[in-house]
Amino acid sequence: MKIIDTFLLAFRTVRGNKLRTGITVSIIAFGIMALVGINTAIEAMKQKFTESFSSMGANGFTIHYKQFNVNFGGNNDVKKEKKGARKEKKSNTGKPITKMEAEAFKSRFDYPAKIGLSMFGVRDAVVSLGDKKTNPTVRINGGDENYIDLNGYSLAAGRELSNIDIQSGRNVCVIGSDIAKKFFGTNPETPIEKIIKINNIPYRVIGTLESKGSTLGFSWDNTILTSYNNVRRFFNSNSNASFNIAVKVTDIKNVDAAINESEGVFRSIRGLAITEDNNFAVDKSDFFVGLLLSELSLITGAAIGIGAITLLGAAIGLMNIMLVSVTERTKEIGLIKAIGGKQKSVRRQFLYEAISISLMGAVFGIILGVLIGNVFSMVLSTGFVLPVQWLAYGIGICFITGLLAGLYPAFKAGRLNPIEALRYE
Numbered sequence: 001m002k003i004i005d006t007f008l009l010a011f012r013t014v015r016g017n018k019l020r021t022g023i024t025v026s027i028i029a030f031g032i033m034a035l036v037g038i039n040t041a042i043e044a045m046k047q048k049f050t051e052s053f054s055s056m057g058a059n060g061f062t063i064h065y066k067q068f069n070v071n072f073g074g075n076n077d078v079k080k081e082k083k084g085a086r087k088e089k090k091s092n093t094g095k096p097i098t099k100m101e102a103e104a105f106k107s108r109f110d111y112p113a114k115i116g117l118s119m120f121g122v123r124d125a126v127v128s129l130g131d132k133k134t135n136p137t138v139r140i141n142g143g144d145e146n147y148i149d150l151n152g153y154s155l156a157a158g159r160e161l162s163n164i165d166i167q168s169g170r171n172v173c174v175i176g177s178d179i180a181k182k183f184f185g186t187n188p189e190t191p192i193e194k195i196i197k198i199n200n201i202p203y204r205v206i207g208t209l210e211s212k213g214s215t216l217g218f219s220w221d222n223t224i225l226t227s228y229n230n231v232r233r234f235f236n237s238n239s240n241a242s243f244n245i246a247v248k249v250t251d252i253k254n255v256d257a258a259i260n261e262s263e264g265v266f267r268s269i270r271g272l273a274i275t276e277d278n279n280f281a282v283d284k285s286d287f288f289v290g291l292l293l294s295e296l297s298l299i300t301g302a303a304i305g306i307g308a309i310t311l312l313g314a315a316i317g318l319m320n321i322m323l324v325s326v327t328e329r330t331k332e333i334g335l336i337k338a339i340g341g342k343q344k345s346v347r348r349q350f351l352y353e354a355i356s357i358s359l360m361g362a363v364f365g366i367i368l369g370v371l372i373g374n375v376f377s378m379v380l381s382t383g384f385v386l387p388v389q390w391l392a393y394g395i396g397i398c399f400i401t402g403l404l405a406g407l408y409p410a411f412k413a414g415r416l417n418p419i420e421a422l423r424y425e
Contacts, residue, residue, distance in 0.1 A: 017325075020321055021357055021360075023317075024314065024317055024318050024321055024357050024361070025357060025360045025361040025364060026361070026364075027310070027313065027314040027317055027361070028311065028314040028318070028357070028358055028360075028361025028362065028365065028398060028401070029361045029362075029364040029365035029368065030310055030314075030365065031306075031307050031308075031309075031310030031311040031313075031314055031361075031365065032307065032311075032361060032362050032364075032365025032366060032369060032394045032397070032398060033364075033365040033366075033368040033369040033372065034303065034306045034307050034310060034369070035303055035304065035306070035307030035365075035369065035390065035393075035394060035397075036365060036366050036369025036370060036373065036387065036390050036391065036394050037368070037369035037370075037372040037373045038299070038300075038302075038303035038306070038307075038369075038373070039300065039303055039369075039373070039387050039390040040369060040370055040372070040373020040374060040376070040377070040385050040386075040387050040390070041372075041373045041376040041377070042299055042300055042303070043373075043377075043385045043387045044373065044374070044376055044377035044382045044385045045376075047377075047382045047383070047385065059248060059249050059250070059251065059252040059254075059255055060150065060246065060247065060248040060249070060255075060284070061246075061247055061255065061258070061259055061262075061282055061283060061284045062244060062245065062246050062247070062282070062283050063097070063105070063244070063245040063247070063262060063266060063280055063281070063282050064097065064242065064244045064245070064280065064281055064283075065095060065096050065097045065242045065279065065280045065281070095270075095279045095280075096240050096241065096242030096243075097242045097243045097244070097245065097280065098242075098243065099228070099229075099232070099243060101243070101266075101269050101270065102117045102243035102245055103117065104269050105245055105262075105265060105266055105269055106245070108265050108269070109247070109261070109262060109265050111249070111254075111258050111261050111262075112249065112250050112251075112254070113247050113248060113249040113250065113258055114146050114149065114150065114247070114248045115146065115245065115246070115247050115248075116143060116144055116145075116146035116147050116149075116150040116151075116245070116246040116247075116248075117143070117144050117228060117243055117244070117245060117246075118141060118142060118143040118144070118147055118151075118228060118243065118244050118246065119141075119142045119228050119231055119232070119236060119241055119242065119243050119244065120139075120141060120142075120231075120236065120241075121139070121140030121141060121142055121226075121231040121234075121235035121236050122139070122140050122235045122236070123137070123138075123139045123140075124136040124137065124138075125138040125139070125140050125198050125199050125224070125235070126138065126198075126199055127179055127183075127196055127197065127198055127224070128196070128197045128200070129183045129194075129196050129197070132182070132183060134179065134182065134222075137222060138179065138198075138222055138223065138224060139222065139223045139224070140198065140223075140224050140226065140231060140235050141223060141224070141225050141226075141231070142225075142226055142227055142228030142229070142230060142231025142232065142235075142236070143161065143225055143226075143227070143228060144161060144166050144227070144228065145160055145161050145162065145163065145166065146246075147160075147161070147225060148160055148174070148209070148225070149248075150246040150248055151246070152212065153209045153210065153212060154209070154210045155174075155207055155208070155209065155210065156177065156180075156188035156207075156208045156209060156210045157188035157189045157191075157192055157207065157208045158174065158188075158189075158191075158192045158205070158206050158207030158208055159206055159207050160174065160207060161174065161206075161225070161226075161227055165206075165227050166227040166228070166229060167229070168229070169227055169229030169230040169232070169233055170227075170230070171201065171202060171203045171204060171226075171230065172203065172204050172205075172206045172226065172227075172230075173196075173198070173203045173204070173205060173206065173224050173225060173226045174205075174206060174207035174208065174209060174224070174225040174226075175191060175196070175205055175207075175208055175209065175223075175224050175225075176208075176209050176212075176219075176220070176221040176222055176223040176224065177208065177209055177210065177211040177212075177221040178219055178221040178222040178223075179196075179221075179222065179223075179224065180208045180209075183196065188208040188210075189208075191205045191208050192205060192206065192207070192208070193205065193206075198224060199234075199235075201234060203224075203226065209221065209223075209225075228243070245266075247262060255284065259282055259284075262282065263278065263282060266280060307397075311397065311398075311401055314358075314361070314401065315401045315404060315405045316405075318354055318357060318358065318401070318402065318405040318406070319354075319405040319406070319408060319409060322350060322353065322354050322405065322406055322409035322410075323408075323409050323412070325350070325353070325409070326350065326409050326412055326413045326416075330416065334416065343414040343415070344414070346410075346413050346414045346416075347410040347411060347413065347414040348410075349410075349413075350406055350409050350410035350413050350414075351403065351406045351407070351410045353406065354402045354403070354405050354406025354409070354410070355399060355402035355403055355406060356402070357402060358398045358399065358401050358402025358405070359395070359398055359399060359402065361398060362394050362395050362397075362398035362399075365394065365398075366391055366394050366395070369394075370385075370386065370387075370391075373385060373387075
């Protein structure tokens with residue numbers, strides 16, 4: 001019997017047992033759906049993270065005094081190191097970057113680059129206008145004239161902070177699009193020169209920001225920018241509060257040279273001797289993306305575990321169904337052998353049946369997984385995600401599942417004695 005004939009016979013048999021085939025296909029499809037769906041969602045998360053945290057681009061880096069802990073809140077201090085993270089020098093402890101040091105670096109760093117100074121204020125501010133007010137979830141950040149550009153924002157209307165705003169620390173602010181829409185509607189021009197209150201302190205709005213979107217429910221637009229001197233006065237008077245220094249060079253080829261230059265300048269400002277380690281950290285912009293993506297590996301592992309357990313159950317079920325099929329078709333097998341059919345033809349038929357059922361489950365599972373995963377990508381406002389690598393893995397896994405599940409039933413069918421099989425009741 002030719003291979004194509006064996007395959008067609010196997011396919012007709014599969015199609016003839018619709019209920020049994022449907023149940024098995026559903027079990028396999030569920031496992032692949034979990035695997036592909038979760039990994040599609042993870043790809044969407046990676047895409048969103050890359051967009052959100054690489055806003056400075058590959059030609060930027062940040063100087064700070066402690067290892068960053070990306071927690072969406074803006075507080076960059078960590079109390080405990082995570083396993084695998086870069087170890088923090090002991091000399092880092094208790095040595096925040098002061099306003100004087102940050103401003104000294106900005107004036108001394110003689111390199112073709114844009115430099116921005118910033119410090120975090122609070123993450124629980126309440127903004128009010130008349131009878132309206134926000135929940136206590138608004139983040140206040142202090143920055144300078146370069147903060148908007150170096151943090152991936154852009155102006156929708158109005159102006160950025162000026163040197164006078166920064167030096168005087170006066171009560172002016174640039175508001176995120178969430179706050180602008182809540183109080184003033186969709187026109188970004190409307191809030192300009194209006195007075196709002198932040199924790200009951202009046203501020204004049206000088207600009208509104210374009211929407212930056214959200215990541216996992218965290219809105220980048222629920223924020224207010226004012227000068228770092230204003231933040232020091234009203235929101236962060238802690239003497240241990242530290243400044244962050246963002247640097248963006250004009251050419252990506254100069255990043256490493258700029259980092260080396262910045263370390264030399266800042267070591268001098270911090271008064272470090274040649275034998276002393278750095279008591280500050282320098283991280284490229286893509287460091288944050290790498291940190292977040294490494295965390296997603298845990299979710300990927302969980303997805304693989306869920307899919308593996310489901311597919312194991314599906315493989316056992318498929319093997320059981322194929323064994324039942326061998327028993328039900330004993331006479332048919334005996335007849336095939338009696339008219340000259342070979343063992344390998346019988347084995348092939350049962351193997352093809354098992355693989356066909358498994359691959360049908362893969363197709364339905366992949367389609368459902370991609371659709372469900374892209375529902376998540378719609379929530380994150382990312383583009384359509386197609387995890388090609390995991391599609392190939394899904395098909396390969398199902399092929400192997402069908403092959404392994406069909407081996408024992410196929411060999412059992414191939415070894416049947418034709419005379420005994422014909423007499424089987």
